[in-house]
Amino acid sequence: MSVILVFLLVIAGFAGWWLSHQRLMTKPWLEQGVAEDFVPFDRSGLPTAKIGLGVFLAVVGCLFALFTSAYFMRMALSDWQPLPMPRLLWLNTGMLVLSSIALQCASVAARKRQMDTVRLGLVAAGLTAIAFLIGQLMAWRDLTADGYFLASNPANSFFYLITGMHGLHIVGGLVGLSRTTAGAWNGARPERLRLSVELCAMYWHFLLFVWLAIFALLAGWAATFIDICRQLLT
Amino acid sequence: MVDVTPADAVPPAEVAEMELYHPHSWWTKYVFSQDAKVIAIQYSATATAIGLVALVLSWLMRLQLGFPGTFDFITPEAYYQFITMHGMIMVIYLLTALFLGGFGNYLIPLMVGARDMVFPYVNMLSYWIYLLAVLVLVSSFFAPGGPTGAGWTLYPPQAIMTGTPGGQEWGIILMLVSLILFIIGFTMGGLNYVVTVLQGRTRGMTMMRLPLTVWGIFTATVMALLAFPALFVACVMMLLDRVLGTSFFMPAVVEMGEQLQHNGGSPILFQHLFWFFGHPEVYIVALPAFGIVSDLISTHARKNIFGYRMMVWAIVGIGALSFVVWAHHMYVSGMHPYFGFFFATTTLIIAIPTAIKVYNWVLTLWRGDIHLTIPMLFAMAFIVTFVNGGLTGLFLGNVVVDVPLSDTMFVVAHFHMVMGVAPIVVIFGAIYHWYPKVTGRMLNETLGRFHFWVTFLGAYLIFFPMHYIGLMGVPRRYAEMTDVTVMTESAHHLNSFISIMAFIVGFAQIVFLFNLIWSIRHGREAGGNPWRATTLEWQTPQTPPAHGNFGKELPIVYRWAYDYSVPGAKEDFIPQNMPGTFGPSREPA
Numbered sequence: 001m002s003v004i005l006v007f008l009l010v011i012a013g014f015a016g017w018w019l020s021h022q023r024l025m026t027k028p029w030l031e032q033g034v035a036e037d038f039v040p041f042d043r044s045g046l047p048t049a050k051i052g053l054g055v056f057l058a059v060v061g062c063l064f065a066l067f068t069s070a071y072f073m074r075m076a077l078s079d080w081q082p083l084p085m086p087r088l089l090w091l092n093t094g095m096l097v098l099s100s101i102a103l104q105c106a107s108v109a110a111r112k113r114q115m116d117t118v119r120l121g122l123v124a125a126g127l128t129a130i131a132f133l134i135g136q137l138m139a140w141r142d143l144t145a146d147g148y149f150l151a152s153n154p155a156n157s158f159f160y161l162i163t164g165m166h167g168l169h170i171v172g173g174l175v176g177l178s179r180t181t182a183g184a185w186n187g188a189r190p191e192r193l194r195l196s197v198e199l200c201a202m203y204w205h206f207l208l209f210v211w212l213a214i215f216a217l218l219a220g221w222a223a224t225f226i227d228i229c230r231q232l233l234t
Numbered sequence: 235m236v237d238v239t240p241a242d243a244v245p246p247a248e249v250a251e252m253e254l255y256h257p258h259s260w261w262t263k264y265v266f267s268q269d270a271k272v273i274a275i276q277y278s279a280t281a282t283a284i285g286l287v288a289l290v291l292s293w294l295m296r297l298q299l300g301f302p303g304t305f306d307f308i309t310p311e312a313y314y315q316f317i318t319m320h321g322m323i324m325v326i327y328l329l330t331a332l333f334l335g336g337f338g339n340y341l342i343p344l345m346v347g348a349r350d351m352v353f354p355y356v357n358m359l360s361y362w363i364y365l366l367a368v369l370v371l372v373s374s375f376f377a378p379g380g381p382t383g384a385g386w387t388l389y390p391p392q393a394i395m396t397g398t399p400g401g402q403e404w405g406i407i408l409m410l411v412s413l414i415l416f417i418i419g420f421t422m423g424g425l426n427y428v429v430t431v432l433q434g435r436t437r438g439m440t441m442m443r444l445p446l447t448v449w450g451i452f453t454a455t456v457m458a459l460l461a462f463p464a465l466f467v468a469c470v471m472m473l474l475d476r477v478l479g480t481s482f483f484m485p486a487v488v489e490m491g492e493q494l495q496h497n498g499g500s501p502i503l504f505q506h507l508f509w510f511f512g513h514p515e516v517y518i519v520a521l522p523a524f525g526i527v528s529d530l531i532s533t534h535a536r537k538n539i540f541g542y543r544m545m546v547w548a549i550v551g552i553g554a555l556s557f558v559v560w561a562h563h564m565y566v567s568g569m570h571p572y573f574g575f576f577f578a579t580t581t582l583i584i585a586i587p588t589a590i591k592v593y594n595w596v597l598t599l600w601r602g603d604i605h606l607t608i609p610m611l612f613a614m615a616f617i618v619t620f621v622n623g624g625l626t627g628l629f630l631g632n633v634v635v636d637v638p639l640s641d642t643m644f645v646v647a648h649f650h651m652v653m654g655v656a657p658i659v660v661i662f663g664a665i666y667h668w669y670p671k672v673t674g675r676m677l678n679e680t681l682g683r684f685h686f687w688v689t690f691l692g693a694y695l696i697f698f699p700m701h702y703i704g705l706m707g708v709p710r711r712y713a714e715m716t717d718v719t720v721m722t723e724s725a726h727h728l729n730s731f732i733s734i735m736a737f738i739v740g741f742a743q744i745v746f747l748f749n750l751i752w753s754i755r756h757g758r759e760a761g762g763n764p765w766r767a768t769t770l771e772w773q774t775p776q777t778p779p780a781h782g783n784f785g786k787e788l789p790i791v792y793r794w795a796y797d798y799s800v801p802g803a804k805e806d807f808i809p810q811n812m813p814g815t816f817g818p819s820r821e822p823a
Contacts, residue, residue: 001506008460008557015456022441024546028794029538032815034438048352048433055428055459059421063463066510070467070503074482079498150478154498157480161471 003072007065011058053199057206060169064210067165068217071158075223083148083155085219092135093215099128100208103201110194115184118197122181125204129170129177136167162214166207173203256781266362268354269781270339270426273361275672277335280361281328282747284368288323289740291316300733302714310713311399314383317711319375321386322409325515326416327368329657333522334420334458335364337664338427338451340672344771345448347436347789347811349782351426360426363419370412379403385711387508390483390501394476396490406476410469417462417469427455436770438791443810445769445795446545450525453553454518460557461514468507475499505567509560516653517556521549523660524591527613529795530663531595533767534610535602536806538796541594548587555584565636574633581631585624592621603799603806607765608682612663615690616656623652626701641711644704647697655693662689662746669750670764674777675757681749685742692739699728766807769795773809 074080106121140160148156180196188196216222257263267273295316298308308316339357343350351357374381383399384392384406395401400409431444431452444452471482475496483504484496532539539545561569561577595617604610626648630636639645662685669677704710707720715721763772775785789811797808803816 001510004464004510005558011460012554019550024442024543026442026543028440028442028542029796032793033813034790034792048429051433052353052425052429055425056421059425059459059463062460063466066464066467066507070471070482070507073503073506074500077498077500079481150474151480151495154481157474157482161474165470 001069001073003069004062004065007062011062014058047195049195049199050202053202057203060206061210063165064162064214067158067162068214068222071162071217072223072226074154074158077154079153080155081153082220083143083153083159084146086139086142088135088139088142089215089219092132092139093211095128095132095135096208096211099125099132100201100204102128103197103204107194107197107201110190110197113190118193119181119184122177122184122197122200125200126174126177126181129174129204133167133170136163139163159218162218166211166214169207169210173200173207176200176203266358268350268358270343270351270354270357271672271779271781271783273357274336274339276361277331277339277364280365280368281332281336284323284372285328285332286747287372288320288328289743291320291323293737293740295320296733296736298713300730302716308713311383312380313713314385315381315399315405318383318386318388318409319371319381323371324654325386325519326413327371329519329653329661330420330458330515331364332661333519333657334427334451334455335361335423337447337522337526338455339423340668341447341771342427342430342451343434344774344779344783345445345769346431346434347439347770347784347791348430348434349784349788352430352434353426356422357426360419360423363415363422367412367415367419370408370415374400374405374408374412377404377408379405382406382409384409387512388472388504389508390472390475390499390504391485391487391496394472394484395487407473410473410476413469414466414473417466420462421459424455424459427451428459436788436791439770439810442543442546443791443794445525446528446539446542446549447522447525449546449549450521450523450528453549454521457514457521457553457556458518461511461518463511464507465511468504468511471507472504502564502567505564506560509563510557512563513560514556517552519653519657521553523616523657524549526660526664527595527616528591528598529769530609530613530660530667531598532796532798533667533765534605534607534613535599536605536798537598537602538798539594540597540600541590542794542796544590545594548590551587552584555580555587559584562631562636565633566640571633578631578633582628585628588624592617592624607666608677608679608686609663609667609765611683611686611690612659612666615659615686616663619651619659619693620656623648623650623656627652639704641709642704643700643708643710646710647700647704650700651697655697659690659693662686665750667765668771669753670760670777671771671774672778673754673757674760675753676760676764677753677757678749681745685746685749688742688745689739692735692742695735696732696739699732703728766805768793768797768807768809770810773811 102121102124106118106125109115109117109121140163143156143159148159150157150160176196177200180193180200183193183196213222216225257267257269262268264272267276294308295313297305298313339351342348377400379400380403381400382388382393382405384394384401388406388409392398393401394406398406400406431448435441435444471480474480475482475484479495481496481499483501484494484499485501486497487494528539528545559577559580561573562581565574565577599614626644630639630645630648666677666682669675703725706722706725708715708725709720760777762774762777765772770789770791771779773789774780774783790813791810792813793808793810795810797803797810797816799806800808800816808816
């Protein structure tokens with residue numbers, strides 16, 4: 001359970017930073033009047049939707065940290081047999097990186113109000129994300145063709161479970177992305193479109209980060225890394 | 235990231251009423267409503283309905299325990315199904331949903347001075363997914379083999395094996411699917427509660443001016459958002475074990491001389507995941523109760539809350555600590571002794587912030603102008619009950635005491651006191667307190683007092699003897715114990731007594747439900763602020779508050795939520811949105 005505890009420590013760090021700006025040491029019973037006189041930092045200036053997405057991403061991060069914790073605990077048992085990583089996963093990783101880059105471009109273009117670039121970026125991001133999903137499904141098919149079935153070993157089970165869960169989150173993101181894309185064509189208000197594009201980009205970067213982390217986990221590098229950490233600590 | 239879109243830069247006080255989604259038809263106004271107040275009532279009604287099912291299940295269990303062998307239809311399988319569904323419904327589908335979905339939805343926007351939740355559409359989806367989860371849960375009663383009988387903790391391997399009711403039938407699958415749906419729905423709602431507190435506060439409403447109710451619900455929601463994923467992971471993995479034959483949790487099992495296809499899984503892994511959710515869950519239910527009780531006591535004792543800052547720090551501290559105590563539910567799982575030592579220490583440390591809260595409640599009452607209204611009675615009942623349940627928690631938090639007591643009725647009595655009776659009396663107190671705001675009418679006083687005394691005394695008559703028979707060694711989880719040495723004749727008599735009391739307390743709840751329905755039409759007119767309270771929800775132009783809560787302009791907050799009996803003020807309460815400076819204590823020291 002150490003992975004999830006480290007994750008929660010990070011969240012606690014954020015929460016502590018935020019709380020430290022909420023003037024927890026004040027004596028509210030002595031302060032009357034409009035609070036603006038003595039509160040420089042109250043609500044965040046960020047759009048509410050971004051804060052909402054940020055909180056949601058913390059929950060998603062928590063979910064994957066828990067899967068990782070379970071992965072390490074189950075891995076320690078004797079029947080664990082690592083499965084080979086399909087080479088295709090590298091190509092898929094590239095697709096997802098391209099997808100993120102495309103959305104980043106769209107987001108920059110949206111700030112400059114270059115509508116054509118925004119549309120191009122959104123479509124490119126959508127297509128590469130779909131390519132990623134198809135690639136993942138093909139990787140699954142390759143593995144089952146080689147006899148690595150879901151139930152035959154816990155390493156396989158975790159592989160399908162975690163990649164599947166990540167894929168589902170991409171599918172959910174595609175729903176949002178397609179709505180944004182439709183908005184870009186149907187002439188949504190520029191500020192509104194910019195916000196949606198930025199939200200998509202934020203979600204995409206996060207899922208790319210999650211993918212890199214679970215790729216490292218499933219390929220076994222994360223375990224090596226943790227072993228080194230453990231040896232350094234003891 | 236610093237520059238913001240114009241719509242967000244406008245301070246909330248000037249947000250026009252037009253920004254809200256306005257319903258166009260009866261359906262969107264009362265059924266698929268995006269108004270947090272309607273959603274709150276939908277959540278509460280659904281939670282109450284499913285809670286009644288759980289109440290009936292507890293009666294059936296008590297019939298069996300109090301009068302073993304008398305009722306043929308309560309087979310051992312049925313008994314386990316009753317236990318499982320009673321526990322799961324009460325903890326998750328009633329308490330969590332009612333505190334966060336019900337009270338959270340109703341009170342957060344009103345108390346922070348917002349027109350609605352920040353994402354109303356997602357909020358509406360949250361309720362409908364919750365309803366779906368409840369329906370899936372209910373459907374398991376009608377599935378072949380009936381609901382699961384795995385115990386509310388659903389421990390594998392037994393949860394998905396043949397001997398357990400619903401283990402190889404539909405029961406466990408429907409249970410897991412229902413939980414997964416619940417978590418998805420809750421996450422949608424939870425995002426709203428958190429972000430509304432972060433971003434929706436009206437002008438002048440700083441975090442340190444929030445009523446403690448909002449602090450409690452806010453912190454509990456943050457915890458729930460981080461804890462429920464653990465249950466989600468456990469449910470998904472168990473579902474795969476059950477349906478697709480993986481071995482996340484399932485060890486190699488020989489069943490009826492036949493080797494099952496599972497191999498090498500770890501049931502302890504499930505316990506870790508489950509209790510990583512399960513322990514914070516206790517505080518997810520307790521923190522809103524703490525917050526609500528603080529407000530009830532302050533309002534009905536006409537006195538500011540003692541140690542507001544401490545109360546806030548304690549809420550945050552309890553929330554953080556509750557994530558590092560989960561393994562105290564697993565002392566008997568054969569863990570490393572040092573591990574147990576660590577968790578016993580963290581568990582006992584939680585007693586410190588909790589004790590601070592109890593002292594502060596008592597000190598708020600001290601020399602207050604105590605009005606023994608029904609909400610106040612329930613609030614005081616909570617303090618007593620929570621202290622009681624907390625004290626037995628100190629027993630069970632220690633490994634050496636927990637190991638012999640772990641499988642006895644003592645544990646059942648402990649967690650019913652601390653997590654069953656204590657939050658439920660707060661819910662009752664809160665309903666008596668806010669019902670006038672929701673409906674515009676008071677609940678009937680006589681029926682209310684009857685309800686309080688029967689519930690409070692009855693709950694003690696149920697659970698005090700239960701501690702005692704637990705210490706005698708009577709085990710929990712057994713469907714029938716007629717001829718066992720620990721079941722002395724006195725234990726039998728006590729069991730029958732407990733069962734009779736359980737029936738009486740249960741019937742008192744039906745009186746309460748009658749009161750809820752009867753008073754909508756026939757209750758005394760309440761007016762806008764019957765308790766003369768300071769918080770914003772009592773200052774709305776209409777009662778019940780209209781869509782948008784505050785009419786044309788949002789209130790501006792000038793003071794904290796506890797200005798009661800301020801010397802020099804005209805009345806003994808000063809609403810949060812009243813400008814001006816009052817009281818001699820206000821001069822800078």
